Amino acid sequence: MSDNLIRYISKPHPVTGVTNAKLGIWCFLASEVMLFGGLFSAYVLLRTGAPLWPRGSEILNVPLATLNTIILITSSVTMVMAWASLAMKEFSKYKRYMGMTILLALAFLVVKAFEYGHKFEHHHFPSTNTFYAIYFTLTGLHGLHIVGGVVVNTYFLFPGSRMWEHDPEQFMGRIECAGLYWHFVDLVWIFLFPVLYLL
């Protein structure tokens, strides 16, 4: 058995200045930029090639989406507060802020479900036209990413939070990475909202 262990799990690398997980999440986010970038490119190609394209504000519910934007931005703030609480070694505050983040995310999804339901009631489906097709696909994939974030954050709130007891440094690093992911999901929405709803 060797004494050779994987390094830089909790302590940052002396040259790169980051832990493995942090570099990993940045790489993953780069790939996510390309994923949503591919879909945004599809949007551009479809819109510029279409003879007619509706204005998002005429078809979609801008007030609800504005509410959702506020919800998501707030959840990013609570996510940072959760991480900051760990930095200040206040574990109960961390739990509170993480819980708020999850609840806000769920609220976002509820609003979205309401939006979708309203569309379906009026027989507007992805198959109705390419505007709805790209709208549902972009927001749907974004919604799946929110769900993914909720799952991860819930894990870190409940079973995963046990790591705080025996390896607080690594746990804090994990929350920082989860935070980076969450901010990215928020950022995608900051692009989605004006592109789909306002332009």
Place this chain on the structure above:
Amino acid sequence: MPKYYGWGLPYNASAYGAEIDRLIYVLHVFMILLFVGWFAFLLIALFKFRSRPGHKAEYKHNHFKAPSYLEVGVALFEAVLLLGFSFPIARHTRAFPAKGEALEVRIVAEQFAWNIHYPGPDGVFGKTDIKLIGPANALGLDRTDPAAKDDITAINQLHVPVNKPVVVHLSSKDVIHSFFLPVMRVKQDIIPGQNIPVWFQAKASGNFEIACAQLCGLGHYRMRGFFIVDEPDKFSAWLAKFAPKVAVPAPVPAPATAAAPVVLAV
């Protein structure tokens, strides 16, 4: 009857085909020369430096200058290929003849046939509507449209006159096909939803073929059409034979002073 197809480039019946063929020959000469020289180097090195008793490898060797020259040479040659061959050829293949000079044809590809549509003597394509598509009307030609009265339609046979430019307007009913005339060095993908023109000029007459060059389903391998290049008189005769048999309208009653009744040409 010349042999059109064999091992290598097909017979060239195209006015701009020779330029494309020349580029292909030049490329292959270059590729073969480069490969032979380079392969010779490889064999020499493998033999000269095979491991044997008393022979040691060199740790540091002189920086070879030849590869840098080779690299620059390759880059310059590629610039020549672009500026001296590919871009000028593109200017020709994209230089569509002026309206009126060329024979205009529409080809609507479908699984697995070529629907050919000539505008007829009036030079105007009749309107088409997908709602009119049926077993007897693959193009959906609207015969009530005055411009469509003289249109000629055919399936899987494209007739063109020799030594006259032809513009083919390509479209597809269903999936991506590709219009390929081996002897004309013409190949153009047909993207559904788009109308893509391609032009060529045949410099020799003969019976050639149309092939589909993009997988389009189960019948892709048998999507063969006939491409016949005729002398002008034979071509006109074919057009006349295939023209729709439309009744000649009754002559307009001439004013008393007119010499002869006016017959509308078809």
Place this chain on the structure above:
Amino acid sequence: MSDQHHSHGLPFWRKYIFSVDHKVIGIQYGISGLLFLLFGFCLMMLMRWQLAYPGQPLPVLGNLFSEKFMVGGIMLPEFYNQLGAMHGTIMVFLGVVPLAVGGFGNYFVPLQIGAPDMAFPKLNMMSFWVFFLGGVSMVASFFVPGGAAQSGWTSYPPLSDIATTGQTVWLIGMVFLITSSLLGSVNFIVTIVQLRADGLSFFRLPFFVWAQFVTSFLLLLAFPPLEAAGVLQLMDRVAGTSFFLPSGLVVAGKALTVSGGGNPLLWQHLFWFLAHPEVYVLILPAMGIVAEIVACNTRKPIYGYKSMVYSIVFLGFMSFIVWAHHMFLTGMGSKMSAFFQITTMIISIPSVIILTALALSLWGGSIRFTTPMLFATAFLPMFGIGGLTGLPLGLTASDIPLHDTYYVIGHFHYVVAPGTIFALFAGIYHWYPKVTGRKMSEILGKIHFFFSLIFINGVFMPMFIMGLAGVSRRLYDPMQYAHAQPTQPLNVFISICAWSLGLAQIPFILNFFGSLIWGKKVDRNPWESTTLEWAAPSPPPHGNFDTVPQVYRGPYEYSVPGQKHDFWPQDMAKEN
């Protein structure tokens, strides 16, 4: 942290099935990759019967297939198209990349950088099992109603949009495979950046590690647009959208009842944005393997190591801006066509630099003709032919008659088959002693090499003639077109060579498994190589090295003047 310490206390299923050890995962990927290569090859051997003898019943084997695929032993067009699409898909995504990156990369990158494992061992394990799910989906797709995907590995809509169920299963399989690749590429990048041993600067890395590093960036950044495209095509097929379907389509006499407004070219752009970097994913690890073997078997440093590194990084970057050279004939404007021709010409330069450097590495060496060296050396002219024949395809004017013909098939197979796959064989013969502690038989290896070399050229060289004659790809029956009939004897010749090539793999299979039992036992460093993996025991235990490695010099310090031995390992503090 905890799973780094105990490998001896683990139950069988955690030690060998759901292992987090990069070596076990590497072997899992490697064996799966080899099995899929064999399966993909068998699919092609079936196709070659129909191509050589169109419409003739396949003797013996023909009766084993259901009426869905073959009637009276005669292949149906739908089966031919399924074989074609799945041969390509399986070879690229289930065969070559898993073996080259998942297999060789996973096993040897941590060893060559002196790390105990990959940065994220659990993620590594997940990557493998998601890949496995993708593989199962792809194979299962043959058995759904309508059979497997049959619109080419390129899956162009509208054909793929209206295709049978197998296409949906293909898309689901691709989502699994892309996810696996993305997770894997994150692991490789973080491992190479963060876990290099002390003293192992970037310019002391073996070229193999550089190759895997650039490859991982290609996978990371190029795959997501295809994932996006896959989602869009799934939406078209399952949710009735029209991302790729324009209005006014009439299929088999009936108008399609979709909203329309889509564009088939949207798929092509998203697909090729991945698929072009993907072909560099196929070749880069191979170049890395060849570099290792050439250095070791010429007993001297690689020529132009620094130029090779700069070239491979530049190549990786350029690979993102050439994709539309696959779309020259789709009706693009002259400016776009000019741009992509220029970038395509430019990308040939780093490729030529790397190939030339490898060839020049032979000059002044003391060349040992071991089996790995034979395969690695053969890679050079074979990749050369593949690369050179890309030139007519990369210029629009010459591409017009050659696009979608057998010329293209010959071009890309030369790069991947006697190119990459030969390099992968070389890697197997070279690294087998490290993984198993035994050497493979040189005699069987040389038989495998010579017959493979002869027959593989017999398969692919005639295809250039067929391509120049204008014979299109993906033709179930080549005899229907007059321009394809004269080259039909070449089809027969190619098929015979292909089946012979299959037979020529038997010595390899026997050697691979037989040497596990009868192979000569060797110590840690039988090839007297300098890189770090040879400092570990054969096979390395969990954690890899006896002590934490420290690196003192570059990767190819062979025949250093003044040394007693003709190799100076990277981690050896004193003289050798």
